[in-house]
Amino acid sequence: MLHASSLSKGFVGGLPIFHSIQYMGAVDVPIGADAGPDRLLAACRDTRPRSIVGMPNFLIHLAQIAPDIIGMSARDLGCECLVVGGEPGGGTPAIRQRLEETWGATACEMMGGTDFGVIYWAECHEQRGMHMVVPDHIRVESIEPGTGAAITTRPGAVGELVYTALERQASPVRRFCSGDHVEMLDDRCGCGRTGPVVRCFGRTDDMLIVRGVNLFPSAIQDVIGRMRPRTSGVVRVLADFAGHSTQRNLTILVERGEQASPDDDEVLQREIERRVRDALVVKMESVIVPVGFFETPGAKKVALTLREMPELPAGTRRDPAYAGRGEA
Ligand SMILES: [Zn+2]
Structure with a gap:
């Protein structure tokens, strides 16, 4: 598995994922996003990983520049599965389609954080949304942002995920608002896993x-x-x-x-x-x-x-119907 998430910036994408991959008995090729696209693509060409873990927009970028950097199309590198997370995209249909087309691989999504562990949600090969994968350690609820009212787990319901640590000692965390907004999906999956299935569509900070x-x-x-x-x-x-x-x-x-x-x-x-x-x-x-x-x-x-308008190239067209329009 090629490690294309950051090994040094942030946290989950680094050593925790490295250890998780090793724990599963796979080999982590520890290059990391920090090493830059050229080194990652060269490692991909030389080691031919069956799988790559990284952020979705970055993996699309790698595929786009692969012909220029290593003289090969990403599709010809033989990767079978992309595991993406760290930012929205893996659950966005247009981005997922692009990932799968450019790499010729299946794209699965995962989500977690450092407040409770590493990865709490992960998608199986059925690609129908992310399963809760640590129910023994975290109790999960979803609430209506603003009011805090519990939402139904019926498919189609949307809410913010709230977590409670079940096993943690000394610093227990109770009903922690994660900031992740999700849609509840049908929880019957062909893989046989049980429990909630979600698709994350954004964070409170982005809304x-x-x-x-x-x-x-x-x-x-x-x-x-x-x-x-x-x-x-x-x-x-x-x-x-x-x-x-x-x-x-x-x-x-x-x-x-x-x-x-x-x-x-x-x-x-x-x-x-x-x-x-x-x-x-x-x-x-x-x-x-x-x-x-x-x-x-x-x-x-x-x-x-x-947060502010960048300097636009000369001649950029602004729509007169909108530009300068104030409160409407
Ligand atoms: Zn499943």
Whole structure:
């Protein structure tokens, strides 16, 4: 298993995952995202791992640059399974599809944290969502954010996960709000595991409230990701207001597809705004920027939200219907 999550930044992605892989009897190839894409791809070519663990946007980036760095397509490296986590993406259909297509491998998602252990949720090969994998150690509940009311475990219900440590001594943690927002899924799975099954769609820190509508940037990323190759799939949400709540229309910045022409920006903007409105019931202004405008994914999590407008290339088209519009 090639270790493509960070070995030194953050925590879960480093030694805890290294030890987990060894405990399962597999071999961890300890390169780490910190070593950079070139070394990871060279190790992938030389060791031919059956599996890679890493953050989803970074693994897509590795596949994109593989032909330039090692002269091979990621599909030809023979990886069978990608295990992704650390940021939203593995559960976002457009991102998962891209991972699986570019690597020719199955993508499974996992989620955890350092407050209680390492990985608490993991997806099996049925790929139907993440199973709770440590029920002996953690009691899990889900609540309605804001009110704290318990939510139903019926499929389709959404809530924030709350954990209680069952075995911890000296520093017990009770009803700890994880900040992870999930949808409860049907818990009957072909793999035979029991217990709750969830799909995480965002964290409290990422949630924006736009005219009273709760909105997670990962949902916008999914809409834009489905518009490849006209977009590169890369998007940032501009949250240039204090806190998480606004009464204004949001602005999103979308990278143009590699082969797309700036002459078609106006048509693309309209299409993006229509699709976002249809999918998420919010109005937005979209601004098109060149491919590669935003930092390529590396050892750090990809932040989908910007707190201020970056300097835009000369001639960037702003929609007069939105630009400068205040409270509406
Ligand atoms: Zn299963």
